[in-house]
Amino acid sequence: MSLRGKAAIVGAALAGCGEAHGKSAMEITVEAVHGALADAGVSLGDVDAIATCQPLDMLSGLTLAQELGLNPKFTMNNRMGGSSFLSHTLWAAMLLELRLADTVLICYGSNQRTASGKLMTALGLPTYEAPYKPMFPLSSYALAADRHMTQFGTTREQLADVAVSARAWAQKNPEAFIRDPLTREDVIASRLVSDPLRVRDCCLVTDGGGAIVMRRAETAKDHPRPPVYLLGGGEGTTHRDISEMPDLTVTGAAQSGALAMGMAGVKPADIDVVQLYDAFTINVILFLEDLGFCKKGEGGAFVENGGIAPGGHLPVNTNGGGLSCVHPGMYGIFTLVEAVRQLRGDAGDRQIAGAELALAHGNGGVLSSQVTNILGTESTL
Amino acid sequence: MAAITLDSEMTDMKNSPGPDAVFAAKLAEGVFEIQKCGACGAHVFHPRVICPTCGSADLEWVAPTGRGTIYARTVVRRKPERGGDYNVVLVDLEEGVRMMSRVDGMAHDEIAAGLKVSASVGEGADGGPAVIFQPEGGVS
Ligand SMILES: [Zn+2]
Numbered sequence: 364m365s366l367r368g369k370a371a372i373v374g375a376a377l378a379g380c381g382e383a384h385g386k387s388a389m390e391i392t393v394e395a396v397h398g399a400l401a402d403a404g405v406s407l408g409d410v411d412a413i414a415t416c417q418p419l420d421m422l423s424g425l426t427l428a429q430e431l432g433l434n435p436k437f438t439m440n441n442r443m444g445g446s447s448f449l450s451h452t453l454w455a456a457m458l459l460e461l462r463l464a465d466t467v468l469i470c471y472g473s474n475q476r477t478a479s480g481k482l483m484t485a486l487g488l489p490t491y492e493a494p495y496k497p498m499f500p501l502s503s504y505a506l507a508a509d510r511h512m513t514q515f516g517t518t519r520e521q522l523a524d525v526a527v528s529a530r531a532w533a534q535k536n537p538e539a540f541i542r543d544p545l546t547r548e549d550v551i552a553s554r555l556v557s558d559p560l561r562v563r564d565c566c567l568v569t570d571g572g573g574a575i576v577m578r579r580a581e582t583a584k585d586h587p588r589p590p591v592y593l594l595g596g597g598e599g600t601t602h603r604d605i606s607e608m609p610d611l612t613v614t615g616a617a618q619s620g621a622l623a624m625g626m627a628g629v630k631p632a633d634i635d636v637v638q639l640y641d642a643f644t645i646n647v648i649l650f651l652e653d654l655g656f657c658k659k660g661e662g663g664a665f666v667e668n669g670g671i672a673p674g675g676h677l678p679v680n681t682n683g684g685g686l687s688c689v690h691p692g693m694y695g696i697f698t699l700v701e702a703v704r705q706l707r708g709d710a711g712d713r714q715i716a717g718a719e720l721a722l723a724h725g726n727g728g729v730l731s732s733q734v735t736n737i738l739g740t741e742s743t744l
Numbered sequence: 745m746a747a748i749t750l751d752s753e754m755t756d757m758k759n760s761p762g763p764d765a766v767f768a769a770k771l772a773e774g775v776f777e778i779q780k781c782g783a784c785g786a787h788v789f790h791p792r793v794i795c796p797t798c799g800s801a802d803l804e805w806v807a808p809t810g811r812g813t814i815y816a817r818t819v820v821r822r823k824p825e826r827g828g829d830y831n832v833v834l835v836d837l838e839e840g841v842r843m844m845s846r847v848d849g850m851a852h853d854e855i856a857a858g859l860k861v862s863a864s865v866g867e868g869a870d871g872g873p874a875v876i877f878q879p880e881g882g883v884s
Contacts, residue, residue, distance in 0.1 A: 490764065491790045492844045494868025497832045498820055505818035506834055513816070513857040557832075558819040606834055606844040607790070611816055 367626055368744045370456035371583035371590035374403025374576035375703040380689045381540045383570040384477050388417055391572040391691075392472030393430050399574035404587045405466055407431060410576075412464035414439035414451035415471060418483050418692045427470070436464055443600070444727025445640055448695035449734035453596040455577045465578065469699075472572025473691035481568055483692060489604040498557050501565065501643070503605035503729035505557040508645035510611040512559060514660070517648065519559060521663035523550035525644035526563050526686050528672035533683025535673065535713035540569050541687050564644040566685035566694070573696035575703065580744075591706045592744060594629070594720075595737035597622020605729045612660075615733035616653035616724060623722075624655075627737035631655040634737075635718040636705045637677060638698035640726040641684040647671070650724055651679070654735065673713070681705060681713045695725035695734070702738050719743050748799045763791035766805070771873045774865045776810070778841060779803040787839035810863035811880065812837040819852040830869075831855055835877055837863075849878045 376398025379391035386394075392415065400407060413435045417423035424440030439454055441447050448469055455467035475483040488499055497503060511517045527547055533539035550563040583590035599615025599622075602608040624630060631654060639650045648662030656677060657665040665671070671679035682688040682701040689697055702721035704710045720743055723736045761769075763779065767790075770777050779788040783800035787808070794801050812835040819831050831852045836842050847855045848866065861877035868874030 494870055494872065494874035495832050495844050495846050496820070496830070496869040497818070497844065502818050502820060502832050506816040506832070509818055510816040510857065555821045557821065558817075560818075604844075606842060611834075 365626060366453070366456045366460060366596070367594050367628065368592045369580055370459045370577050371580050371592045372575045372699070372703050372738070373578050373583050373586040373588070373590050374399040374401075374405060375700045376402050376574055377538070377697070377700055378572045379472065379474070380538060380571035381569050382477050383474055386474055386570070388419070388473045389426055389430055390472070391474055391570060392417070392427065392470050392574070395472055395572035395574035396431065396468060396470050399468070399470070399576050402588060403576040405576055407433070409466045410468045411435055412437040412439070412455065412458055412467040414448070414455065414467065414469045416440060416442050416447035416693065417471065418473060418475070419485050421485070443732040443734070445642070445693040445695045446725030446727035446732040446734040447693065448699060449596065449723060449725040449736045450598060452577065452593055452699070452736055453598070456593050456596070459577065459579045467577045468574065469577065469696070470572065470574035471693055471696040473693070474570045475692050476568050476570045489606075492604055492606055500729045501560060502557045504643040504645055505560045506605055507611045507649065507730060508559050508643070511645060511648065514612055515663065517663035519551060520547055521648070521667050522559070522564055522644040523547045524668065525641065525647045525666050525671070526550045528666065528669060528675070529641060529680055529684040529686035531669070531672040532681050532713055533687035535711070536682050536688060537711070539683035539688040540567055560643060560645070566642045566690040567687065569689050569691050571689045571691040571697070573700045575696070575699055589707050590741065591703045591738050592741070593736060594739045594743060595623040595625065595627030597626065597735050599733045600731060603728055603731050608730060612649070614649050614653050614730050616650045616735065619733040619735040620654035620724070623735035623737050627739070629720060629737060634720050634722045636681060636702070636715045636721045637679045638681070638701050638721065638723045639679060639684070640694050640698060640724060641680055641686050642690070642694065642726060644686070646726060646730070647679065649730070650726070654722065654724065678715050681710060681715065698723035698725060699736065706738060706740050763793060763803070767791040770805070771865060771875070774873070776808065776863055776865055776875050777805040778808050778837070778839065780806045787837075787841050789837070789841035789843055808863070809838050812861050812863065812877065814847070814855060814857050814859040814861060815842060816857055817855050833877070835861060843875065845875055845877050847877050847879065
């Protein structure tokens with residue numbers, strides 16, 4: 364028995380992206396929910412399972428049920444960080460396939476930009492790292508970037524080109540938060556924060572929310588918009604703290620990607636469009652390697668000189684990503700929403716013509732949790 | 745991997761402080777020790793209740809050689825008036841375990857992967873005792 368193609372995303376929406384003045388995280392979340400339900404043509408009362416994960420509210424699943432006035436059969440509140448939502452889709456497919464639920468809502472929202480201007484997190488430094496005061500989470504990613512540069516000769520310019528590509532995509536997306544031109548030189552001249560990472564290697568701090576609605580494939584075509592089918596999913600968790608990561612150049616995406624693509628019966632070369640959680644520029648290089656789009660150590664060359672920009676050999680983060688479009692603390696849901704838009708043909712100037720297969724990938728913690736989803740149009744079933 | 749059996753170690757476990765507390769107490773006395781698994785021989789850091797290699801609870805405290813190699817390094821850039829820059833490193837100890845630390849006695853920009861270092865107990869950023877490294881062969 365496989366979950367391949369058994370469940371589909373039938374509604375998706377964003378809300379409050381950029382700056383959402385005067386709104387709470389849960390209010391932004393519920394605005395996205397309202398949009399996704401309308402997009403799906405589903406009434407609130409039909410929702411019988413919910414999933415969320417919010418940075419500060421440990422019981423955010425319960426808060427969500429309360430805000431929506433629901434008494435769900437399942438309330439999923441797993442806390443793996445920004446990858447949580449790509450795990451929620453897998454759990455949703457299981458619940459739907461086992462007929463334990465009929466309509467699953469997955470959502471997120473944060474007001475971190477207007478509320479605090481920086482990353483809002485309930486996390487403190489780990490016991491065995493606190494005495495050395497690494498910046499959380501930035502220094503963890505900086506250590507991974509340093510190691511990748513040491514081990515494979517990845518260059519400062521290659522890291523910069525990830526940010527430059529994201530900006531080039533953002534310039535095609537009217538919803539992206541920053542759309543000014545950005546050059547490799549701009550990135551390298553930006554303020555050094557934790558070597559080798561500079562300000563422009565780091566994701567944005569914005570507000571924003573997103574939501575999707577999932578139903579069984581057999582009823583997925585009863586909704587107004589074309590369904591986007593979940594063809595495969597997989598997870599990997601290699602550590603929590605960066606000092607415990609077995610190899611800083613190999614993430615759990617090696618496992619999550621293989622599991623997801625194995626379930627879907629696809630290989631990297633089949634994928635039309637890729638959405639990766641780009642909290643920092645190094646993430647994209649690591650994930651492209653671990654997911655099999657290039658060999659280990661060759662991610663730098665893969666992204667260099669517009670390799671993943673518009674017109675490059677692989678379209679990655681077509682909305683502009685967390686680096687240039689939106690990053691309200693946990694980005695995972697946004698990889699799903701952008702994948703849905705691409706597979707529906709709704710992506711406007713940044714649309715990948717004929718896109719049928721998308722990969723969405725979430726990262727949680729400090730490269731700790733990796734979750735991959737393979738999504739496809741009806742033609743891929 | 746062999747099935748886990750509960751042995752006399754487990755009875756001892758119930759009545760003694762956890763490994764974090766034992767490590768902290770040793771460090772407060774100026775002693776840096778890590779764990780070694782009596783069942784599979786693997787060294788273990790950070791301190792744990794059971795061996796992450798084989799699952800045995802038979803972990804004893806041993807003194808590492810203190811010698812290690814820098815695996816990765818970053819420098820947190822901070823304005824001079826707020827204390828200035830400082831380095832954060834990951835060190836691979838000879839025993840095969842890795843830990844986060846700081847290298848003293850060397851310019852931040854000269855610290856790089858491959859550098860040989862040795863451990864001592866010094867002061868962490870929080871003012872408490874912490875394992876700190878220096879370039880092997882002394883301060884440059
Ligand atoms: Zn063992």
